[in-house]
Amino acid sequence: xxxxxxxxxxxxxxxxxxxxxxxxxxxxxxxxxxxxxxxxxxxxxxxxxxxxxxxxxxxxxxxxxxxxxxxxxxxxxxxxxxxxxxxxxxxxxxxxxxxxxxxxxxxxxxxxxxxxxxxxxxxxxxxxxxxxxxxxxxxxxxxxxxxxxxxxxxxxxxxxxxxxxxxxxxxxxxxxxxxxxxxxxxxxxxxxxxxxxxxxxxxxxxxxxxxxxxxxxxxxxxxxxxxxxxxxxxxxxxxxxxxxxxxxxxxxxxxxxxxxxxxxxxxxx
Numbered sequence: 001x002x003x004x005x006x007x008x009x010x011x012x013x014x015x016x017x018x019x020x021x022x023x024x025x026x027x028x029x030x031x032x033x034x035x036x037x038x039x040x041x042x043x044x045x046x047x048x049x050x051x052x053x054x055x056x057x058x059x060x061x062x063x064x065x066x067x068x069x070x071x072x073x074x075x076x077x078x079x080x081x082x083x084x085x086x087x088x089x090x091x092x093x094x095x096x097x098x099x100x101x102x103x104x105x106x107x108x109x110x111x112x113x114x115x116x117x118x119x120x121x122x123x124x125x126x127x128x129x130x131x132x133x134x135x136x137x138x139x140x141x142x143x144x145x146x147x148x149x150x151x152x153x154x155x156x157x158x159x160x161x162x163x164x165x166x167x168x169x170x171x172x173x174x175x176x177x178x179x180x181x182x183x184x185x186x187x188x189x190x191x192x193x194x195x196x197x198x199x200x201x202x203x204x205x206x207x208x209x210x211x212x213x214x215x216x217x218x219x220x221x222x223x224x225x226x227x228x229x230x231x232x233x234x235x236x237x238x239x240x241x242x243x244x245x246x247x248x249x250x251x252x253x254x255x256x257x258x259x260x261x262x263x264x265x266x267x268x269x
Contacts, residue, residue, distance in 0.1 A: 033239055034060040034083065034207065037100040040090040041078050041262075052078045053089075054262040055096065060241055062206075065233055067250035068243040070259035076243035077211050079259065083241065084209050085111070085120045103207070121150050125200030129212040131192045133184040133199075140180040143167040143199045150203055170198040174228060190221035197228060208232075210242040214249060226252050 039056040042049050052075045060066055070076045081087045082101065085108055089099035101108040108119060133142045147163050148156045156163065171177055174194040184192055193213060200208060210229070214222030226249065232238050242253060250256045258265045 031061075032059040032102075033062040033064075033104065034058070034241075035100070035102040036079075036083065037102075038097045039079065039082060039099045039101070040096050041075070041082060041087070042090055052262050053082075056259070056262070056264055058257060058264065060207075060239065063237045063239055064255065065229075065238075065240045065242070065253045066255050066257060067253035068241065068257050068259055069245070069247060069250040070243075071245055074259045075262040076245075076259055080209050080211050080241065080243050083108075084124050084126060085116045086126075121146065122203055123206050125203070125205035125208045127193070127197050127200050127208065127210040127213045129215040131184070131196045131216075133192060133195060135184050138181050138183060139171065139176065139187070139195050140164065140167055142184065142195055143171060143202055146199060146202050167198070167202060170201060171195070174198055188221075189217050190224055193217065193225050194228060197225075197232070201232070206239060208238055208240045210240060212244055213242065214246075215244070222249070 036056060036058040039053050039058075040051070041053040042051045044050070056075075056079060058066075058079075068076050068079060078087070082089050089101070089109060090096070092098045099109055103119065103123060108116070111119060134145070137145070144163060144167050147159075147167075151159060151163075168177065168180060171180060171194075174197065176191060176194055176198070179187060179191065179195075184195070187195065193216075197213075208229075213229070214225050217225065229240065229242075230252065233240060240253075242250075244250050
């Protein structure tokens with residue numbers, strides 16, 4: 001299902017730790033693909049500061065599937081948004097050190113605006129609970145949206161045939177080859193989430209971030225989505241970080257990290 005990146009990336013690090021699925025496990029001595037250290041985040045609501053994360057540390061090995069398990073309000077989604085570059089951590093204050101989010105050794109926190117855009121476009125794919133599909137676009141065009149942004153108008157037009165073929169191949173792999181020209185309103189919830197996953201994979205990212213990907217679905221449909229993610233993992237060696245409040249869903253991952261009141265309490269890597 002994957003195609004080579006058009007940009008040159010550093011070679012994969014050599015590691016010794018291996019998970020049950022053959023991925024690098026930084027908990028057993030491997031070099032992490034992602035290393036988060038000292039992550040703090042506070043939101044301002046009116047005149048009140050609301051601290052959400054309190055110095056989170058987390059390592060994620062290349063090819064590993066890690067689940068962040070925690071109750072609603074524990075900071076799971078905030079952590080995912082910070083890792084994905086959708087938000088910025090707190091600046092050092094009150095004795096807290098500078099937060100670090102290192103992806104392949106590069107500090108995301110220090111990225112320029114342009115570098116951050118490249119990171120979000122090329123290196124990271126997002127799967128959200130509520131899909132965030134554009135209702136006016138077809139299924140195929142929703143999947144292609146990221147490539148349109150990546151290549152720009154003229155670059156996309158030059159590569160349009162190949163990109164559309166790739167989008168169709170992804171959608172066919174997810175059983176949606178007959179839905180290419182449908183609008184999101186014509187799909188079931190499970191089908192919409194499959195489109196969202198295909199969109200997240202369109203630029204062949206190294207890291208897939210899934211924020212409660214089954215939280216808006218019934219149990220049967222949710223399990224079918226997890227089957228899709230597991231299949232992607234098996235075929236592509238995809239590195240995945242998924243947040244959930246459901247222990248049964250978290251159990252599908254290689255490793256579970258528990259987040260309680262904005263702190264990792266065990267299993268942090």
